[in-house]
Amino acid sequence: MTDNAAPNASLIRASSLLRESSERLADGTETDTVPRLLAEAARCYDAVAGKLSADDAETAASIAVGRSTTAALALQQCALDELDCDWSWTDGTDGPYLGDMAEYDEDGLSEELAARAIETARAALDADPGDPLVPLHLGHALCWSGDRDGAVAAYAEALRRDPGDHVARDSLAELGEEVPEEDDFDGTESPDRYAFALVREDARISNSDWSSTACVFGSVGAARRDADETLKSCDNGGFDPEDLPTMLKLTLEIHRPGQPITRFPVEPLDASFLIDWSGLPEGEPLDPPLPPGRPVRIDGETSFHGGLR
Template identity: 40%
Template sequence: MSAEDPRMHLLQAAQSLAECEFLLRQFSDAPAIPELTAEARRRCDRAEQRPHGDAETAATLAILRATAATFDLRHVAVSAVRCDFDDEDGTLLDGLGKYDGDGVSRPLAEEAVRTTEAAVDADPHDALMPLYLGHARTWTGDRDAATAAYREALRRAPGDGCARSALTYLQAPAGRKPRSEGNERSHPGHAFALLRSAHWINNNEWEDALVLFPSVADVRTHLATVLDPGPGDSRPGLLTGEDLDDEGAELTLHLHRPGRPVATYDLNARLPETAEATTVDWTGIPLDEPLDPPLPPGRPLRLHSRVCFPATRT
């Protein structure tokens, strides 16, 4: 994939937004957030300037732009207006009118509404855009529109905790919560691999990362670069066996193939118990099975009540 390939720009836009999402969860008022969203927009502009001509790329561009607008609004609402705004509970009804006396969030709110409305049907199966439309409409005080958006998000992802919490806050019936995800169905539009890794970053910070890949082979390649290969390798950021031994730590592969249940593999259980090196036993996992139709490059998804972004390079 060349540096001027539109797909590369979309992946890099998604990577900037993935960094932004991490900061919003961990350090919601981080000053780097506006630059990250600006970089995502610049990458979207460059992708749009290159010939592509397909509906999937246009949809991805719309979703990435709407995500950047939502992140900008969320950052200003938290850092400047000092109001709650997150992907666990949503935000405050009419935060713009009640708490933002200077109107600093107004242009960002208008942009978030405009872009999420434009993108809400870009991927008719995914709950991300209706959720973010619900956030923007809640902040601007449109209870009915916010309720409709959150209900659509919940229709697409019945287990989404944020949409359900937001409807409860708006005093709108959310319906019965699914009993479990034991029979979870795959995303109906695209096939992909989702890698979930949860572990302590340090003594005080816990990271639960969900990353999208186009194939299982790409997951294996990625893990070969982040799992500790053993003594003599001192690269920073390696995931060690000790990290994955912590209570609650997780390393899980989820395969989505339309029309089939999600196939889940506990990779943590496939690590050696005594070996110094951290290597996964891939026996019985379909490494070479094509995942079709593929997820468009750069496309984020709403899964497990989280926004998930694709790996930058594969």
Template identity: 45%
Template sequence: MNVEHALRLLRDCAYRFWDDQGTDEIGALLAEARACYDAAEGADPATVAIGRSLIAAYELRLCTDVEHEVNSGWDYDMDGPPFNGVEEEDWDEVTGPAAERAAEAARAAIDADPEDPLVPIHLGHALSWLGDRDGAVAAYHEALRRDPGDDLAETCLEQLEAEVPHYQEPEPRSYAFVVLREESRISNSEWAESGHVFGTFGQVRAAADGMLGNSGDLTREDLDGFIKLELTVHRPGRDAIVVPDLVKHVPREPDGGPFRIEWADVRVDDISESVLALGRPVRIGNLLHF
């Protein structure tokens, strides 16, 4: 489907930003993703709106970080933008249109998924860059209302010297989905984290086994210190089911790969009701899942 291909393209863009490699190709990838949404007849309107908001947010990031290099230290994944960066950072006045488009796309998608903080964060970033403090604060408040544990929204409010409200934990989301958080060691002291979202448990099994199958020449003993996989099942009206360490379900023998999880030991039922629409990203637990 077009929306699923668009999500893969957006995931590719995210990884290029995170790795700071291949960023010169991001513009073309975003254009292709937009064409996918344009051609997605009959697709879930909320998924399309959220995807367009993510495209516009990435175009703003591309504009400030890559094309014009006016970012003086803003880490998109950890911090809010410099307030009124459109005037304080952008002396050549080149980022305003991209920020306006990001705000417009976020406003159009703000109610697409009233349980996910992703779009309000897009809106907050764009408005903060444009110098609209009240609008940015309201957007970050909305992100925190949707997910009180979202540290990025809280950090952005603190940067704006705004009140950080304390909301009660929300009810479980109204749709079912499974997320897989992957941490891979990149140095002795650093781990890289990525998030993946699925609509069925079968998709998760294939993805997790694929990740372990790419573990190279590692021994089984080394595997524990190389990769971490956490599985969480979300279902409407129920508490989340968390399997914190899938790697411990990999048999100790054989000592070499490709490794496989012993799924019979993972006590998780599949999901069937109100499944998340295909091709939709999810922000949960401070991480964007593709």
């Protein structure tokens, strides 16, 4: 085991806890468990930070982004569960309205959480000047708190870092700002700074509705194993492969900065649920590699690092 194996596993574990928290808040299910999940994620970050060398700026940035995400989710959990504010930005749809804290929180239950979200977001901005997720966290927390000028600046920075982020764009428009024209980003090339593999899962939840989730991985092999495990669970659940496309759609994507996104639809060959992975470049390194546990902001949604298999 390498010296970095344990810290990397802790960072990925923390990311999986954030993913679970985000999904529960978006779905409105078991949201009372989110504080426990976030507390465990915070312990993971603290454990890695306690052993961090002074020159490891990349890991320090991952911890800072993770702490900002943890604080942002904690604030949203309070708004949803404690204050009955229908704030659902984790699923990529919107953020809070300006000054929602004053409207919903007469007793100041969220004040400390909002201050923590602002503090950790600003620390993460310093630790990683290029991450597009953190200024969105900052914008939401400032907007919730009623700081219009601060929120506008944060959303503008989020849009500068990722011109395709419709949440930042819509949030600026909601605040009455003139939003710059969207760049000619059509989704065929990856805008991210790191290379990674992504498994996108679209599952039918009703006759007309689908839910969509995506996990990112630091290697193509890890993404393939995740897709295989998902299909294996379908096999164990008694799905007929012929019916699977009507219930579940899986796609494996390979992202490299500034290069076309390569997509592999995941379709079972037969009743064995085996996949023809010929042509999948598992042996090719992803460079520059996505830091372990780092969430990715892409297509206006946040995708978390998948677990180790």
